Amino acid sequence: xxxxxxxxxxxxxxxxxxxxxxxxxxxxxxxxxxxxxxxxxxxxxxxxxxxxxxxxxxxxxxxxxxxxxxxxxxxxxxxxxxxxxxxxxxxxxxxxxxxxxxxxxxxxxxxxxxxxxxxxxxxxxxxxxxxxxxxxxxxxxxxxxxxxxxxxxxxxxxxxxxxxxxxxxxxxxxxxxxxxxxxxxxxxxxxxxxxxxxxxxxxxxxxxxxxxxxxxxxxxxxxxxxxxxxxxxxxxxxxxxxxxxxxxxxxxxxxxxxxxxxxxxxxxxxxxxxxxxxxxxxxxxxxxxxxxxxxxxxxxxxxxxxxxxxxxxxxxxxxxxxxxxxxxxxxxxxxxxxxxxxxxxxxxxxxxxxxxxxxxxxxxxxxxxxxxxxxxxxxxxxx
Amino acid sequence: xxxxxxxxxxxxxxxxxxxxxxxxxxxxxxxxxxxxxxxxxxxxxxxxxxxxxxxxxxxxxxxxxxxxxxxxxxxxxxxxxxxxxxxxxxxxxxxxxxxxxxxxxxxxxxxxxxxxxxxxxxxxxxxxxxxxxxxxxxxxxxxxxxxxxxxxxxxxxxxxxx
Numbered sequence: 318x319x320x321x322x323x324x325x326x327x328x329x330x331x332x333x334x335x336x337x338x339x340x341x342x343x344x345x346x347x348x349x350x351x352x353x354x355x356x357x358x359x360x361x362x363x364x365x366x367x368x369x370x371x372x373x374x375x376x377x378x379x380x381x382x383x384x385x386x387x388x389x390x391x392x393x394x395x396x397x398x399x400x401x402x403x404x405x406x407x408x409x410x411x412x413x414x415x416x417x418x419x420x421x422x423x424x425x426x427x428x429x430x431x432x433x434x435x436x437x438x439x440x441x442x443x444x445x446x447x448x449x450x451x452x453x454x455x456x457x458x459x460x461x462x463x464x465x466x467x468x469x470x471x472x473x474x475x476x477x478x479x480x481x482x483x484x485x486x487x488x489x490x491x492x493x494x495x496x497x498x499x500x501x502x503x504x505x506x507x508x509x510x511x512x513x514x515x516x517x518x519x520x521x522x523x524x525x526x527x528x529x530x531x532x533x534x535x536x537x538x539x540x541x542x543x544x545x546x547x548x549x550x551x552x553x554x555x556x557x558x559x560x561x562x563x564x565x566x567x568x569x570x571x572x573x574x575x576x577x578x579x580x581x582x583x584x585x586x587x588x589x590x591x592x593x594x595x596x597x598x599x600x601x602x603x604x605x606x607x608x609x610x611x612x613x614x615x616x617x618x619x620x621x622x623x624x625x626x627x628x629x630x631x632x633x634x635x636x637x638x639x640x641x642x643x644x645x646x647x648x649x650x651x652x653x654x655x656x657x658x659x660x661x662x663x664x665x666x667x668x669x670x671x672x673x674x675x676x677x678x679x680x681x682x683x684x685x686x687x688x689x690x691x692x693x694x695x696x697x698x699x700x
Numbered sequence: 701x702x703x704x705x706x707x708x709x710x711x712x713x714x715x716x717x718x719x720x721x722x723x724x725x726x727x728x729x730x731x732x733x734x735x736x737x738x739x740x741x742x743x744x745x746x747x748x749x750x751x752x753x754x755x756x757x758x759x760x761x762x763x764x765x766x767x768x769x770x771x772x773x774x775x776x777x778x779x780x781x782x783x784x785x786x787x788x789x790x791x792x793x794x795x796x797x798x799x800x801x802x803x804x805x806x807x808x809x810x811x812x813x814x815x816x817x818x819x820x821x822x823x824x825x826x827x828x829x830x831x832x833x834x835x836x837x838x839x840x841x842x843x844x845x846x847x848x849x850x851x852x853x854x855x856x857x858x859x860x861x862x
Binding site: 376497504510517685689 | 735738739741742743744745746747748749750751752753756757758759760816818820827828829830
């Protein structure tokens with residue numbers, strides 16, 4: 318993303334407060350209408366991902382509507398093919414996973430208990446705290462009562478969410494078809510004095526969102542391939558991971574990494590836990606997975622991120638972490654995922670608002686228009 | 701009723717008809733003008749209202765559909781009037797090529813309607829329709845070339861050179 322041209326506009330403390338309040342307020346609002354906001358956000362992401370494909374089609378000489386038609390036909394055919402081939406395989410894997418779940422769960426408990434017991438043997442304070450017994454009690458409580466409730470909650474949550482996902486293709490279609498007209502409609506409401514500057518704001522926001530979503534998609538793909546190949550390389554020898562298992566785990570970890578700092582740590586823990594559960598005796602392998610994650614993190618930091626998302630959304634780590642935690646508190650998973658993109662959008666809005674609102678000439682022109690309108694309206698009146 | 705009438709395309713939008721007469725868009729086909737329409741913003745100015753100020757960063761050009769405007773530039777002692785821009789003429793086209801300060805102030809002399817086209821939108825239009833983008837860029841280049849030649853010949857500045 319391009320650096321923003323005028324950082325002076327953000328110097329005003331009111332604008333900074335408004336930027337943070339706007340980002341957090343939007344999280345609360347989006348969370349309140351989550352059933353609509355979730356498909357809306359997904360549709361916006363899809364819109365930015367699909368747009369370059371449509372542009373390519375248009376370059377071959379077809380009109381925008383024809384390009385959209387071709388894309389829709391291709392997407393429908395691909396969905397049907399995927400539904401017939403990948404879906405049954407996925408359902409098979411899921412049912413296999415469900416069958417093996419009690420075994421994995423048992424192994425995970427064993428690994429955790431063994432590690433805590435060895436901690437207790439080494440450190441007196443851990444023994445005093447009764448870590449292993451405490452964990453066992455918590456797990457028993459989870460399985461006996463709240464665990465079932467939690468699973469029921471998850472099932473209700475999924476049933477509640479799936480229908481709203483049907484909105485995604487519908488919304489994406491209209492964004493792609495009528496995006497430009499909608500853009501013009503919104504701009505029509507802007508007063509003449511602020512029009513050119515507002516147009517620059519729209520363009521800058523559009524570029525920021527496009528760069529961010531496309532960059533995140535590219536970053537996710539690169540992370541998935543790096544982690545997937547690494548896990549497969551480490552795990553296929555002892556028979557822990559097949560190629561696709563490793564890729565799916567890589568994808569899950571890459572998606573977790575959308576949440577800066579915390580997400581990567583959770584993804585790493587997930588991969589380490591998977592290896593620990595599947596091969597509890599392979600201590601060296603667990604260490605290798607930790608190093609793999611550290612290596613991919615470094616790659617991500619110094620190669621992938623500058624290549625894809627860029628560094629424009631890079632805030633001070635303290636602000637980033639505070640925003641993520643506040644976002645998580647206010648909007649749960651939503652808040653965690655959307656805190657940074659929303660902060661980026663509101664930063665651009667704040668900068669542009671500062672540039673427009675604190676420009677005395679533009680405000681004077683806006684007020685002059687009001688006076689002209691008043692004069693015109695009272696032309697034939699004796700005042 | 702004449703059956704041939706059914707196959708005749710509907711008449712061109714009156715605003716687009718004016719746009720098609722502007723030298724920058726003269727090479728555009730009807731279909732291209734229709735595509736262009738999506739990127740043109742209709743704005744209404746009252747008599748005495750400023751469209752843009754001299755020195756302000758320019759982002760796009762305007763085609764006058766109705767009304768007239770006056771272009772002027774700051775002089776050493778008083779402002780220098782460059783002239784009047786009338787319906788069917790355009791101004792501010794240099795901003796389509798690159799961001800830079802406006803070279804004059806343009807004020808509506810009477811109630812005026814303009815169609816505005818902005819550089820970011822021209823860029824996105826050229827992305828999806830390179831042929832049309834090329835035609836417009838070439839049109840702007842030709843207008844600027846003619847203006848440079850006139851200046852080199854010692855002729856007066858045009859009001860549209862903003």
